[in-house]
Amino acid sequence: MAASNIATRSLPTRDVVVETFREEAAAWLFVVKTLIAFFLTGWIAMRLELPSPSTAMLTTIIVANRQSGMVLAKSFYRAIGTLAGAVVAVGIVAFFPQQRDLFLLVLSLWIGVCAGGATLYRNFKSYAFVLGGYTAAIVAIPVIENPLGVFDSATARISEVLLGLLVSAAVSDVVFPSRMRDVLRRTARDQFAHFVAFIRDSTGGAIPREAMEKAHLRFVRNAVMLEDLRSSVIFEDAEARARSNHLRLFNQRFMATSTTFHSVHHLINRLQRARRDTAASTLIRLYAPIGRALDAPIEAGAAARVLLPRLATARDDMRASAPALRASLDDAQDLRDFDTGATLLLRFVDELHDYVDAAATLQAPRVIAGSAERVRFDRGNDFLGAGIATARTTLTMLVLGAFWIASAWPMGASAMLLATVFAGLFASTPNPSRVTWIVMLGYLSGMTAAFVCEFFVLTQLDGYGLMVAGVTPFLAVGLVMMMTPSLASYGLGWAMGFAYVLALKNLQTYDPAHFINDAIAQVIGLGAAAISFLVIPPAIGSAWLRRRQLARLRAQVALAAEAPLPGLRHRFESVNHDLVSQVVAQTQPGSADSRTLIAWALAVHETGRALIELRHDMSRQGVPSTLRPYLEAALRTLARFYENPDATGYLLARDAVATAIASVGEHEGTSYLLDHLHLVRMALLDGESVLAAYMPDVPLAKEVAHAS
Known part of the structure; x- marks a missing residue:
């Protein structure tokens, strides 16, 4: 394999300063846009006299993201989860209006199922499950003593959440939008350019096993990242939606081509280790036209169509030269090795041509929606791990519900709501107990800031404009920390704790005793979620789950050997890449x-x-x-x-x-x-x-x- 000698050099001081300012500007732009969405949502909610404007305002923090496409994707799935949760809440209250025990049992089970569902996805679809559980709780729990009010409660919660989503989406899309489609295009072009360069540089012979392993990991990450980006960008851009299936096909062809590429070089490596140099060198000669075809000035953004005729010529040359190369061999084993390698190489050049053709289609100014072969990116989910999350969350809700019933605790509803949010929100993280404790510390800090803001600042101010001026410095602290990787979880807790316990509304009440009691209940709910992750450890990140995932990966060979053939190639490749x-x-x-x-x-x-x-x-x-x-x-x-x-x-x-x-x-x-x-x-x-x-x-x- 030819190695590229890349000189390592430091960036000029001016470039470092420019890049630093660019990053800082992007972080502060996020803070400003989130503040605009937060206060605009609150103003509209108060003008519409919604019962809980703070719910709508908190929504803007939860869906906040630098990228417009991410905000739209989170908003879409959050809206689905909100509607589903509200419908389920109405059903639970309708079936068990006077039976508090059964009411809490069924509600806890629903929340647990939603938490388990959230672990099955590694993109914003998990938000739909989290919100399905959370919304059912915030709709049903406040009306447990007044079942007839469930419809009004559901209508109010849906209105508040959807208002927050709509305002966040509008602000993100209008105020200096940062488009995910640009990231997607750059990712697809980089994937294409790097893969083509790697193939071109490998045509001189075998690739060391370590280099092959690193390349395989890079190809896996590229494929999964591209699918995750695609699933988010379709909410942002009409052109991305039109190209969505073409992008899936491009990604599937990339996975198929990279798999055959690895097989080719494993074969050449084995032949060279076995001292079967004649067969290996003959296959490398057969491989050579691919390297020449790819030796073109192709950069990340250049048109892939430049390579298509060159690859077609290479394919014809390989098919024409294969008989003569085979005739040059006289050993039976060499002939068998050459036939195996030639079949692989001809399949590889066909798949490479198809992959480049898909890249050329994507780079074309226009594509015809529906003109590409329909393919799917299947995921390698572990339903037993999701079952553990379901059991943990259900048990947590039952314990809190039982304590609420037994103690007649007036703030039990607040504790259950917070436990619902965080039990689902962090169920899919590799180390949820640690993340939850960090968020809880941030939440405590945010509530402390809210106490200072409410009783020492807002009591001195009058009117919405002055309220904005008084709240902004406190909330901005949390938003800035959210943009700092090492403080992101702490900052999320700060912002959520501040907004949730401040509970801004049209007629703001200043009751320190209620504020402290509510804060204590929320901390207990957060603590219950954190303790639940310690008592019933999550599957994600555990050695147990890794063993199961490795077993599932090995079972892919059984899938290849026994599953129905239609769509099997795509299913095999996508599940493999997702599991890895x-x-x-x-x-x-x-x-x-x-x-x-x-x-x-x-x-x-x-x-x-x-x-x-x-x-x-x-x-x-x-x-x-x-x-x-x-x-x-x-x-x-x-x-x-x-x-x-x-x-x-x-x-x-x-x-x-x-x-x-x-x-x-x-x-x-x-x-x-x-x-x-x-x-x-x-x-x-x-x-x-x-x-x-x-x-x-x-x-x-x-x-x-x-x-x-």
């Missing part, structure tokens, strides 16, 4: 867990994709009935081995693949199957892969930690 990205986010880079994950991911990608292609060829061209049992046995034993890897399963899989290869050799007209089987067998015999742990008399590779 989850575990990478939860492991220390360079740790044994991280290396194990990468090693298994490479093995799963290569073997699973080979099995999918084998099954497609079996389906398209048909297989003699006498041969099919051997192929099905190979598929079955490979699936079982990857699901539960052990030495016995390894031997069964290795022997089943060898038997299938021998059986194919006895049937004329089925040689097209050998390439896939031979690739799988080479992967099984790779002494440097994670499978080395299960080989007889083969020591574990240095860089691979064993995990069962």
Whole structure:
């Protein structure tokens, strides 16, 4: 692999100063826009005489984000969750108007289900679940003594939340908007440019295993990041919505091409390690036209269509030169290796051409909506982990509800509301107990600031304009901290605690006793959420969940071997990438867990994709009935081995693949199957892969930690 020598040099002082000021300006612009949304929402809510303007104002803080697309995405899903929660709250009150125990039991269960649902998503869809639980609580709990008021309560809460969402979206989109579509375009172009450059630089030979692993992680992050950005930008930009399916297709082709790319270089690496230099060098010569085709002045923003005719020519050259290169070999094993590699390379150049074609379509001035193949990005969710979050949150709500009933605590509703918010909001974070404690400290600070503001500042002021002047310095402190990465959680707690306990309304009441009692209840609710994360630890970030995710990743080979073929390639690639990205986010880079994950991911990608292609060829061209049992046995034993890897399963899989290869050799007209089987067998015999742990008399590779 050709290495690029990039000189490391310091940025000029002027550039550092400019970049610093740019970052500071962006942070303060966020603060100003959030303050505008906060106070404009409050003014409108008071003019409309909504019962709780502070609910609408708090909404603007929760959905605040630098990027307009992010605000719109959060607002959209928050609106869905609000409407769903209000409907459920009305239903719960209607079914249990006089039965407080059953009322709290069903409400707690609903809140728990919403918290569990929030853990299944790693984008703003989780907000819909969080708000579904929270809204049900804020609608139903205040009317527990007056069931007939539930409809008015639901109408008021929906009006307040939707007002906050609409104002936040309008301010974010009108006042110096920062467009996510620009980030999305830059990300897609960078992905294309870096991938093309990596392929071009790799055509000179094998890629070291460490470089391959780093490249694989980068490709995984790029694919998942692009899908997350796409799912947010469609709310911001009509053109992004029109290109949404084209972008999904572009991403799916990127994943498929990168998987085949890894298989090509794993094969070349294995041949060189086995001293089969003739076959390896012949494949590198067959590979060469791709490098020449990509050797064009393509920058991140340049049109991909420049590469299309060059790749088409390279593909024709490779197909024309393959017979002559094969004829230059006389060893039977070299011929078999070359045939396997040539099949991979021709598939790779086809997929690379399709990927570049998708990039060219995206870079075109106009695209026709609906003209691209419809594909999906499937996620690798763990429903047992979501079940743990459901159980934890339900139990927390039941304990608080039981204490409320038993003690007749007047502020019990406030405690339950805060516990509902934070139990759902942080259920999907890797270390929710730590985050919740930090937020709680910020919340306490925010409530202290609210006490000073309400009883020492606002009592001296009259009118909405002066109220804005009095509140702004206190709230701005929290918003500034939200823009500081090391203080973001603390700042969120400060801003939410300040806005929630201040509870601005048309007729502001100044009752220190009620203020302190309400603050105590809110702290107890927050503390209950934090304690619940300690009593029932979350699955996210735990070694238990990583083992489950690794098992799910290995089970992808069974999916490739046994699942229905329609849409299987897309499903296999997207779930693989999502699972790897989850575990990478939860492991220390360079740790044994991280290396194990990468090693298994490479093995799963290569073997699973080979099995999918084998099954497609079996389906398209048909297989003699006498041969099919051997192929099905190979598929079955490979699936079982990857699901539960052990030495016995390894031997069964290795022997089943060898038997299938021998059986194919006895049937004329089925040689097209050998390439896939031979690739799988080479992967099984790779002494440097994670499978080395299960080989007889083969020591574990240095860089691979064993995990069962």
